Amino acid sequence: VTRRERALAVADGRTLVSADPATVSWLTGHVPDIEIGPSPFSAPPIVVLDPEGRVRLVVSEDEAGGLDADVEAVTFPGFAVEDVDRRARAVELALSLIGDGPVAAELASLPAALVQRPFDDVGRTLQRARAVKDPDEVEAIRAAIAVTDAGQAAARAAFAAGRTELELWHETRAAIESAAGERIPVLADLVTGPRTAEVGGPPSTRLVEATDLLLVDLGPRVAGYWGDSCAVVALGEPPAHVREAHAAAYEALEGVKALVRAGASSAEIDAAARGTLSYPHHTGHGVGRTYHEEPRIVPDADRVLEAGMVIALEPGTYGDDWGVRVEQVVLVTDDGCEVLSGHDLNL
């Protein structure tokens, strides 16, 4: 079952419409520029999947490249010199593609002007349909994780007393983009010393001290798919309570990986990790066209894992002035999981 077949199953005879960037990417191959926010003189792409399986993308002529082979681009003017209302034009084009039949929509993503009659909202169903990856998606995630591994190695190598967190970040990001061969978006926590107690945060001008911890959580997007991993590194010999906490987080990670397999319950996996550790965040989440996606691994959202899901697992534990977290990405298989992350998890 390919992703397009899964989308058609959600649509169930209706025309499917979405402007959610993840769904658009998933169905068309479009990789949006995201690092600078939405363009004020453009409009987000809108994907239309008709019941026969044809995929069309309403998109700026500037962004119509790189689509999957059988996706048709229906374009509005790009960012050039014309003074036209590109958002209105995108809505007009999408309306002309949708026609008069029943529509299944990712409603929260659609511009209000597009919704002139009742559409069935299938947003959450689609989020779940994206959770199982096709083989080409798994390969793309492997490539993103190789880049993530390069970032983890660079952060570890750069970590030294007297440097700022920003300096560590710049070397880490340079290694990530050099591995990718291009400028790419990166989701990142990079905190040192007592800031590790805050779970995460952006790099600051804080100077690394001689006995600091570094907590580094990296998620680069490579060719439209996200990697994700976290490690904690210590300068010098950390105190016993930190070593013990790190060992406990590592054991919790090993413990939840042992539970992962097709048919496993995400709530039970979450409970297993929380039984030994305390942390104010998810135990894990899907990774793919978004950095956080289904299946969420949290206490009150039970999901049954399926083969082909790709999930990040990240138990941690945090004190008053320290914090540790270890994270790997795994591919769910019929009888267990394959660990995709290859970075160093040692303290």
Add this chain to the structure above:
Amino acid sequence: VTRRERALAVADGRTLVSADPATVSWLTGHVPDIEIGPSPFSAPPIVVLDPEGRVRLVVSEDEAGGLDADVEAVTFPGFAVEDVDRRARAVELALSLIGDGPVAAELASLPAALVQRPFDDVGRTLQRARAVKDPDEVEAIRAAIAVTDAGQAAARAAFAAGRTELELWHETRAAIESAAGERIPVLADLVTGPRTAEVGGPPSTRLVEATDLLLVDLGPRVAGYWGDSCAVVALGEPPAHVREAHAAAYEALEGVKALVRAGASSAEIDAAARGTLSYPHHTGHGVGRTYHEEPRIVPDADRVLEAGMVIALEPGTYGDDWGVRVEQVVLVTDDGCEVLSGHDLNL
């Protein structure tokens, strides 16, 4: 007249509603995280300005900090462990704030579920209302331009044969973020050699050659306001036609700056630059809460400049295997303009 007064004038007795990130920032001080795209488990903030001038922001509890002093945050759950539909909750909260009276909305930005009765669309009027800056906004843009200048100096210093464009980019970005003291979004073109003919583009793995040009256009966002500037640098002695083209672009920039003043026509400014040069892009644009905003300086969109507008001016010219562009940001005044950019424009 402050920005809130301008917004109230647009609303004209109606409740004003927008989820456009620029309008939200402008009215509330909220600076959204944008570098990694929209969060799949959150919802964009929605601002509600009631006719009495009260500003409320429907926002994730994770992002409710840093608002202007008299803005009230109305929060929905942040990204933690709960499995709730944050987009639906954001719409519910916004509906409760809007009430039953007439609504002036930035319609293209609003989630469809929020628009259950006719709202008047004031999107384009609001875009224009944002073009004139308050004094605190001009100061914020000055700070962003100082950071931009630091990036231009770093790119120039890094430019050397045998290096990749990505290496130049990493040093440039590191200098920008070091000047800002934090990780920030940056809009950038960084191209060398024949790639300069393409007007712009992201840095690649291309190796710089001994007689290359570097075209570097940088727009960092600092505390929610964008800088913008462009320069071209030559390694060695460039050929006569490139030197002449660069001199012509510089003269065109000086020529359009001489036309800028309150009351001037943007179309006439555009025509003046295009009279001597040929380029497939705008002559200029406003800068502020977005990197491209009103007033657009293009052939078919005549705007009358007003004191307090901040505009980037960027004439260029491009050949088969070379391109040049020079760009500065200026503040429109009653009798001319003040140049805010301080970077080196020499070839």
